[in-house]
Amino acid sequence: MDRINDEVAALLQEYADLIAITGGDAFKVRVYEKAARSVGGYAQDITRLDAAGLRHIPNVGTSIAGKIEEFRQTGVIHQLEELRVKVPAGVRRLTTIPSLGPKKAMVLYGELGIGSVEALEEAIRAGNLHGLHGFGAKTEENLLHGIELMNKTGRRVHIDVAMGVAEQVVAELSAVGGCRRCSFVGSLRRMKDTIGDVDVLATSGDSAALMAAFTGSSLAAEVIASGGTKSSIRTPAGLQVDLRVVHQDSWGAALQYFTGSKPHNIHTREIALHQKLKLSEYGLFDVETGERIVSADEGEVYGRLGLPWIPPTLREDSGEIEAALRGELPVLVSEADIRGDLHTHTDLTDGVAPLEEMVAAAAKRGYGYYAVTDHAPNLYMQRMTREKALAQRERVRRLAADYPELRLLHGTELNIDPEGDVDWPAEFLAEFDLCLAAVHSHFGQPRAEMTRRIVRACENPYVKIIGHPTARIIGSREPVDADWDEVFRACARTGTALEIDAFPDRLDLPAGLVRRALDFGVLFAIGSDAHAVPHLGNMRYGVGTAQRGWLAAGRVINTWPIDRLLEFLRSG
DNA sequence: GCCGTTTTCGGCCCGACTGTTTTCAGTCG
Numbered sequence A: 001m002d003r004i005n006d007e008v009a010a011l012l013q014e015y016a017d018l019i020a021i022t023g024g025d026a027f028k029v030r031v032y033e034k035a036a037r038s039v040g041g042y043a044q045d046i047t048r049l050d051a052a053g054l055r056h057i058p059n060v061g062t063s064i065a066g067k068i069e070e071f072r073q074t075g076v077i078h079q080l081e082e083l084r085v086k087v088p089a090g091v092r093r094l095t096t097i098p099s100l101g102p103k104k105a106m107v108l109y110g111e112l113g114i115g116s117v118e119a120l121e122e123a124i125r126a127g128n129l130h131g132l133h134g135f136g137a138k139t140e141e142n143l144l145h146g147i148e149l150m151n152k153t154g155r156r157v158h159i160d161v162a163m164g165v166a167e168q169v170v171a172e173l174s175a176v177g178g179c180r181r182c183s184f185v186g187s188l189r190r191m192k193d194t195i196g197d198v199d200v201l202a203t204s205g206d207s208a209a210l211m212a213a214f215t216g217s218s219l220a221a222e223v224i225a226s227g228g229t230k231s232s233i234r235t236p237a238g239l240q241v242d243l244r245v246v247h248q249d250s251w252g253a254a255l256q257y258f259t260g261s262k263p264h265n266i267h268t269r270e271i272a273l274h275q276k277l278k279l280s281e282y283g284l285f286d287v288e289t290g291e292r293i294v295s296a297d298e299g300e301v302y303g304r305l306g307l308p309w310i311p312p313t314l315r316e317d318s319g320e321i322e323a324a325l326r327g328e329l330p331v332l333v334s335e336a337d338i339r340g341d342l343h344t345h346t347d348l349t350d351g352v353a354p355l356e357e358m359v360a361a362a363a364k365r366g367y368g369y370y371a372v373t374d375h376a377p378n379l380y381m382q383r384m385t386r387e388k389a390l391a392q393r394e395r396v397r398r399l400a401a402d403y404p405e406l407r408l409l410h411g412t413e414l415n416i417d418p419e420g421d422v423d424w425p426a427e428f429l430a431e432f433d434l435c436l437a438a439v440h441s442h443f444g445q446p447r448a449e450m451t452r453r454i455v456r457a458c459e460n461p462y463v464k465i466i467g468h469p470t471a472r473i474i475g476s477r478e479p480v481d482a483d484w485d486e487v488f489r490a491c492a493r494t495g496t497a498l499e500i501d502a503f504p505d506r507l508d509l510p511a512g513l514v515r516r517a518l519d520f521g522v523l524f525a526i527g528s529d530a531h532a533v534p535h536l537g538n539m540r541y542g543v544g545t546a547q548r549g550w551l552a553a554g555r556v557i558n559t560w561p562i563d564r565l566l567e568f569l570r571s572g
Numbered sequence B: 001g002c003c004g005t006t007t008t009c010g011g012c013c014c015g016a017c018t019g020t021t022t023t024c025a026g027t028c029g
Helices: A004-021 A026-041 A051-055 A062-074 A078-086 A089-094 A102-112 A117-125 A137-153 A159-174 A207-215 A248-259 A262-274 A298-304 A320-325 A355-364 A386-400 A447-459 A484-494 A511-518 A533-548 A562-570
Strands: A179-185 A197-204 A222-226 A230-234 A240-246 A277-280 A283-286 A369-375 A407-415 A434-438 A463-466 A497-501 A524-527
Touching (some): A004 A026, A089 A102, A089 A117, A117 A137, A159 A179, A159 A197, A159 A207, A159 A533, A197 A207, A197 A248, A207 A240, A248 A262, A248 A298, A262 A277, A355 A369, A369 A386, A369 A434, A386 A407, A447 A484, A484 A511
């Protein structure tokens, strides 16, 4: 179950969508969207706020506070219920079809009573859209294509998939004559945990050549749009890639603009307007004279607005601009801060590479320490035993002699059972350098039981890290239901670190929870959960998630020097 | 419907591409 803040945020967003579909005031739509984000990202639980407290949430005034109050007391918002009667849920779903927005959705519903994606497809095929104002042959074709796409590949992709495509596009375009700069931007640069499409920005003396190379790339299974400064393609796997080409002088402003997010951009443009400036992807301009002020790099753009450069991973308009204005932006953990990996596997359990190869790769990454944490016996398919664990420990100890610069730690990834107990007794756990524990089964426990289960694992004096705390698998398994504030309190009290698992389909603890955990004084470990040599490189996605959670290096135990880390691991 | 270093009223980000529109609306990011 979601936190009540998320529940209310979803209702406010739905209300905004329904106002848009019913042709309501566009500014009102924006306010509800902003309020939804503010409530969802608000640190305090809204159940604890009185009416005045609610109005302290940014973008929440008397009217929206009243709706929240009504929801808390009655479980519904009557205006929302009224709109729901007018606009069936299926009509709202229509707007998720690419190229179909609220206006066209309402025409379809109002004129033809089309109230679902399926009904729309039928109507197009039956020719029922002929003669409908604004719906020509090409539009029908696009809608059918959009529906097909949504059914087949409409899902967002994991960040590593998008990164692979982006890096290939950037490499191909960078090699084209005339290309001066080329970079991926958008949600990928912000390191969101899933990516809807890949955005690439370039500057070139010959934009036509760049566009031709792009639309002619082997990655372009389909060309969606093609213009002088903007083109879009779709890869064979169905991922959309957008390329924008700008003049060199606009690079900084364009980088800022296309990195987004949209709410962050709107907010920065509003700040510009207050200073009689206009910010667009082409630069920062004086509104009265039209003169361009700066835009060569992002730092200048932010600087002229009176802001420090804001790291892309923070740009969600979730308080980063206010923090920047107060000079209180966090110094985020970076990949360079990471001194070691504390969650890895070998072919002794479900990894694919032998210990020696994993360690050699870790040394090559320049790590100062490295923990092997193969699975413990209660994950039965892994066939771990005490004897195997002890034999592996001997191998680790012997191997250590070959790596004087790399401190090898022998650890284990324990299983937290439904009661909160773990695989081995205390005296055996005491012999490991590092015990990480995680939920691998019974994901559906009710909130109270799941909370107690994780808290008990924290209370185990040998468990130093809770691995992938929510156990979510992005796109296929929901996070477990727990009272996370209670878990955070337990972590802080017992000195147990929470992992940010860097595997692209996990990214767990998710960024939103990382940020909430900060207030409780929780420590973190960013682990690759590598099961093969290339997975060690996934660390970057864990760092990105940590940054999105506003995390500074000091709170991350695997940025610490080895002595401090060992002290932490040995503390009872 | 919210908000305030110009405002308690009158604003609210900006531009590219597409399709059907004969001058522009809708959608997207």
